[in-house]
Each structure stands twice: as structure tokens, then as C-alpha cells.
Amino acid sequence: MLRDRFDRFAVLALLLVVGALGALLVTARPSAGRQAGSAPDRQVERELLAQARVAFLDRHYGPVTALRDRGELQSALLKLEELDRRFPGEPHGALLRGDILYRMGLIDRAVASLAVAVRGNGDYLDASGPLNQRELVTVAAEQGIPLLRDRVRAQPDDRQAAAVLRDAYYLKSRLAGGCE
Amino acid sequence: MTLSSRLAGPALCAFLLLTVLAGCDRRPPAGPPVRIGYMNCNSAEETLQRFAPLxxxxxxxxxxxxxxxxxxxxxxxxRFAAGEFAFTHTNSLLYIILRHDRDLQLLATEKRGQFGPRTAGAIVVRRDSPIRSLQExxxxxxxxGPQMAPTGYMAQYDLLLKAGIDPERDLGFSTIPQGSFKHEKLVYGVYLGAFDAAAAPxxxxxxxxxxxxIAADDFRILAQSEIIPYCTFGAAKSADPALVEKFRKALLELTPETTVEIDGERRKxxxxxxxxxxxxxxDQDYDPVRAMAKRTNMPPYQVY
Structure with missing residues (x-):
């Protein structure tokens, strides 16, 4: 196998390279600067994502909020129908719908919609976050529970009322800090 | 050959037969028909197609x-008074008329759209219209919309009366579209400029x-009525109470996943x-409809 001096030299060189690589792998560690930078990087990423989301919602759902604030509640609901086609399943649509239905006095419908929103994005209950809607969710759940409880008591086979009552309790539990 | 191995063959056959039978189209029960009168929306054909699975x-x-x-x-x-059908599916105005005149029993209310079992009527103009108020x-x-439409006619008539406008005298011209899809026609009527305003559900x-x-920005809502119950199932006073209760329960138990087989097709x-x-x-949830009917001199409270 090792016929001449060149063969022996080549095998020795190969062993040296393998040994050096092994030593590098054993001794190598991330640099101090890189180690310290990873956590802030993630923090910055999260912050950027949060800001981008707020900007996205402002841009697309701003007209709904403007109509709502002017008292044009039905027009705001129609605008939401339009946005649902573009962004189906977006929790912010459900949140705004819940808000508008609450203003229209349709508490049960509002509770159902707010539950969809909170299930889709828990940030609506983060008191220190930019999307905080704890006050709205609290009043809707507090007003909804006695109303729906009476309805279920009067008509125990009213599945719809029972489902919305469960939604109201779900909101209450999330407000209290419970998980999904 | 053991007993279990001798039974295995027939058991397998029975299982396969049951599986095949379970997959077959379930025929409707025989016996004398019990009729459900469905109020037409656009045409009799469409009504039958819509409600055949239900x-x-x-x-x-x-x-x-x-x-x-x-x-x-x-x-x-x-036709209800003549006993042509025992169960009814109507709009909320027809429900209160039949309740008032024929003691119709309330079964369940249909849910559709943002307000669930309720809806409303609106008066709309084009977004670029100079009209800014009902007085204008x-x-x-x-x-x-058609005269018996609670949220396509009565609600808007009521809104105008409340605003001090007599629709019979104060409007320059008013009409009801012909044929089917009346509600869509009136929305397009305003959109295309043939009319200044429309009574849109x-x-x-x-x-x-x-x-x-249409786009949400195409129209401006000048006024909107209060929210009133939507289409409603009812039963004749003479209907078998046990059947009525089962009918009501069956409606309330329906979910979006419920299917039936019709003409070889499984449909939701x-x-x-x-x-x-x-x-x-x-029934008291329908009181706003009654109040509207009274204010607008509509049946069952019409006075000549």
C-alpha cells in the first residue's frame, strides 16, 4: 500500500489535516460578541414584526376605524366584508366587527366575534401592547354573561346561546390570565 | 375447523352488507305528506332548490x-288559511300577520349575515350624491323593494315617515322593480344613476x-332602521304538538356540517x-316589527 516515500508523505499530510480539523471542532466556541448579540437580535426582530403588524393594520383597517369613529357603523361593517375577502381569517377584522356590533347593542354577536379575535391573536389582551383592547373585551364579556345565561336558562336547547356563553366565559378566563 | 373460524365468513359478509347499506341513499319516509310552505324570494324554482335539502x-x-x-x-x-300547508317559512312581517290572524306558532328564526337572526333596512344613495339627509x-x-318586504320596504317607509316625509306625496317618483332579484335591481338602480335613492335591505x-x-365605498347610508328578526319558521295551531317540538329541535340542532343525499349528491x-x-x-322579539307595521299602516294593522 505504502510503496514509496511520496505515499508515506501523502498519508502523513492527510492525518495532519484530519487531526487539525478535529482539534478545531473540539476547541471552537462562538465568539463573545456574537453570543451577546443573539438575544437583542431576536428582540429587535420581534419589535420590527410588531411595528410592521401595527402599520399593516393601520393601513388596511384604518378606513374601518375612521367610519366607526364617525358613527357610520353599517358602512364600517360593509368595509369589513370587503376586507374579509382580501384577508380572510385576519383576527383584526373579527375584533373590529366585535367592537362595532357592541356599539350597535348586539352584545351576543359582539362576544362571539371578540372570541374569534382573541383566539386568533392574544395580543388584544396584552395591557402594555399596541393592540390592547382589554377594556372592550371586559365590558362585552361582563355584559354578555348574564344576558346569555338567562337565555340559556329560558331555552336550554338554544345551542347558539350556549355556544356564545362559552365564548363569553372563554374571554373572561383569558382576561384573568388563563391559557387557551 | 374451530367455531370462531366458521363464524368469521358470515360475520365478514354481514359487515360488508351493512357497510354497503349504510352508504345507500336514505329514502324519505313514506306516508301522507306534511307540507311546508316556503315564501318565494326570487322564483318558485329557486325556492325549491334552496330548501330541498332542508x-x-x-x-x-x-x-x-x-x-x-x-x-x-x-x-x-x-293558502295557509285554506290548509295547504302546516308549517311556514316566511319573512318576519308575514310571521306577525299569520300570528295575529291565524295563531301561527313561532318555531325558529333563520340566521344569516352580520346580525345573525336579525337584520335591518337602509336608505342608500350613491357616494357622490349631493343628497345628505332624508329631508333632501x-x-x-x-x-x-316589494311591498311585503320588512327590510326592503316597510323599514324604509317607516324611516321616511319618522323624518316627516310622506313617501306617497313628498317623493318625486317612486317605484318597485319588476321580476326576480328585486333587491339587487334597486341597488344597481341607484348605482347606475336611474334613481336618487334606494330602499336596500x-x-x-x-x-x-x-x-x-359592489364596493362598500359605492354608497352612502342616509339612514338605517332598527334591527328586526329575519326569516322565520312557524307551525299551524292545529299541527301535532309533538311533531312541532321535534321540528323546532331539528332546526336548532342543524350545523354547517349537516348533509343529506339528494339525487345521488351529498349536499350541505x-x-x-x-x-x-x-x-x-x-315572540316578543318581533314587537319592533309590529310597531313598524302599525306606524306604516301595514297588515295586520292596516286601517282603510
Whole structure:
């Protein structure tokens, strides 16, 4: 196998390279600067994502909020129908719908919609976050529970009322800090 | 050969036979038909298509041979009084008329759209219209829905009366579109500039927006009525109470996943009927409809 001096030299060189690589792998560690930078990087990423989301919602759902604030509640609901086609399943649509239905006095419908929103994005209950809607969710759940409880008591086979009552309790539990 | 191995063959055959039979189309129960009168929306054909799966579902659940009967709104009370059908599916105005005149029993209310078992009527103008208030509709051209439509006619008539406008005298011109799809026609009538304002049911505005037929920004809502119950199932006073209760329960138990087999096709019951579900409203929930009918001199309170 090792016929001449060149063969022996080549095998020795190969062993040296393998040994050096092994030593590098054993001794190598991330640099101090890189180690310290990873956590802030993630923090910055999260912050950027949060800001981008707020900007996205402002841009697309701003007209709904403007109509709502002017008292044009039905027009705001129609605008939401339009946005649902573009962004189906977006929790912010459900949140705004819940808000508008609450203003229209349709508490049960509002509770159902707010539950969809909170299930889709828990940030609506983060008191220190930019999307905080704890006050709205609290009043809707507090007003909804006695109303729906009476309805279920009067008509125990009213599945719809029972489902919305469960939604109201779900909101209450999330407000209290419970998980999904 | 052991006993278990001798039984294995017949057991397998029985299992396969049961599996095949379970997959077969369930025939509607035999027996004398019990008729359900469905108020026509656009045409008798469309009504039958919409409600065929629901009627089949009720037949299967209750073990009764239900038959769907499409009924024109104007003929509804007369045909109900003649005993042509025991169960009814009507708008909320027809419900209060039949309740008042014929003791109709309330079963369940249909859910559809943003307000669930309720809806509203609106008066709309084009977004670029110079008309900013109901008072400015005096002398203008307005299009209404059919006369017995609670949120396509009565609610808007009521809104105008409340604003001090007599629709019979103060509008420059008013009309009702011909043929089917009346509610869509009146929305397009305003959109295309043939009329200054339209009496649009909010549910139709919602549906047309969702389907992309109109944009939310195309129209301005001048006024909107209070929210009143939507289409309603009822039962004749003479109907078997046990059957009525089962009928009501079967409606309330429907979910969007409920299907039936019709003509070899499995169809969603609620989806086919354009319904989101059913809710158990109380008769007093219809009091706003009664108040509206009184204010607008509509049946069952019409005074000549």
C-alpha cells in the first residue's frame, strides 16, 4: 500500500489535516460578541414584526376605524366584508366587527366575534401592547354573561346561546390570565 | 375447523352488507305528506332548490314525509288559511300577520349575515350624491323593494315617515322593480344613476359586497332602521304538538356540517338554503316589527 516515500508523505499530510480539523471542532466556541448579540437580535426582530403588524393594520383597517369613529357603523361593517375577502381569517377584522356590533347593542354577536379575535391573536389582551383592547373585551364579556345565561336558562336547547356563553366565559378566563 | 373460524365468513359478509347499506341513499319516509310552505324570494324554482335539502333533512330526522311548497308572498295567508300547508317559512312581517290572524306558532328564526337572526333596512344613495339627509329626498326618485318586504320596504317607509316625509306625496317618483332579484335591481338602480335613492335591505348590501358585486365605498347610508328578526319558521295551531317540538329541535340542532343525499349528491343543508343556522327567538322579539307595521299602516294593522 505504502510503496514509496511520496505515499508515506501523502498519508502523513492527510492525518495532519484530519487531526487539525478535529482539534478545531473540539476547541471552537462562538465568539463573545456574537453570543451577546443573539438575544437583542431576536428582540429587535420581534419589535420590527410588531411595528410592521401595527402599520399593516393601520393601513388596511384604518378606513374601518375612521367610519366607526364617525358613527357610520353599517358602512364600517360593509368595509369589513370587503376586507374579509382580501384577508380572510385576519383576527383584526373579527375584533373590529366585535367592537362595532357592541356599539350597535348586539352584545351576543359582539362576544362571539371578540372570541374569534382573541383566539386568533392574544395580543388584544396584552395591557402594555399596541393592540390592547382589554377594556372592550371586559365590558362585552361582563355584559354578555348574564344576558346569555338567562337565555340559556329560558331555552336550554338554544345551542347558539350556549355556544356564545362559552365564548363569553372563554374571554373572561383569558382576561384573568388563563391559557387557551 | 374451530367455531370462531366458521363464524368469521358470515360475520365478514354481514359487515360488508351493512357497510354497503349504510352508504345507500336514505329514502324519505313514506306516508301522507306534511307540507311546508316556503315564501318565494326570487322564483318558485329557486325556492325549491334552496330548501330541498332542508326538507329532506327534516323528513329524515322526524320520520315524516315532508313536502316543500313554494308560495308567493301575496298568496301566503290565503293558502295557509285554506290548509295547504302546516308549517311556514316566511319573512318576519308575514310571521306577525299569520300570528295575529291565524295563531301561527313561532318555531325558529333563520340566521344569516352580520346580525345573525336579525337584520335591518337602509336608505342608500350613491357616494357622490349631493343628497345628505332624508329631508333632501323630497321631490327625488326613489326605488323600493316589494311591498311585503320588512327590510326592503316597510323599514324604509317607516324611516321616511319618522323624518316627516310622506313617501306617497313628498317623493318625486317612486317605484318597485319588476321580476326576480328585486333587491339587487334597486341597488344597481341607484348605482347606475336611474334613481336618487334606494330602499336596500342591509343583508343584500352585505352579500353583494362580500360577492364583490359592489364596493362598500359605492354608497352612502342616509339612514338605517332598527334591527328586526329575519326569516322565520312557524307551525299551524292545529299541527301535532309533538311533531312541532321535534321540528323546532331539528332546526336548532342543524350545523354547517349537516348533509343529506339528494339525487345521488351529498349536499350541505344550511349552505344550500343560504342560511347560517337557526336561533330560538321569542315572540316578543318581533314587537319592533309590529310597531313598524302599525306606524306604516301595514297588515295586520292596516286601517282603510
Amino acid at each position: 326538507t329532506r333533512y327534516l323528513s329524515e330526522q322526524l320520520g315524516v314525509n315532508f313536502e316543500a311548497v313554494p308560495v308567493d308572498t301575496q298568496d301566503f295567508e290565503q 329626498l323630497k321631490g327625488k326618485r326613489m326605488i323600493f 342591509v343583508l343584500d348590501l352585505e352579500t353583494m359586497t362580500r360577492e364583490g358585486k 343543508v344550511l349552505g344550500a338554503a343560504w342560511v347560517d343556522g337557526f336561533e330560538a327567538l321569542r
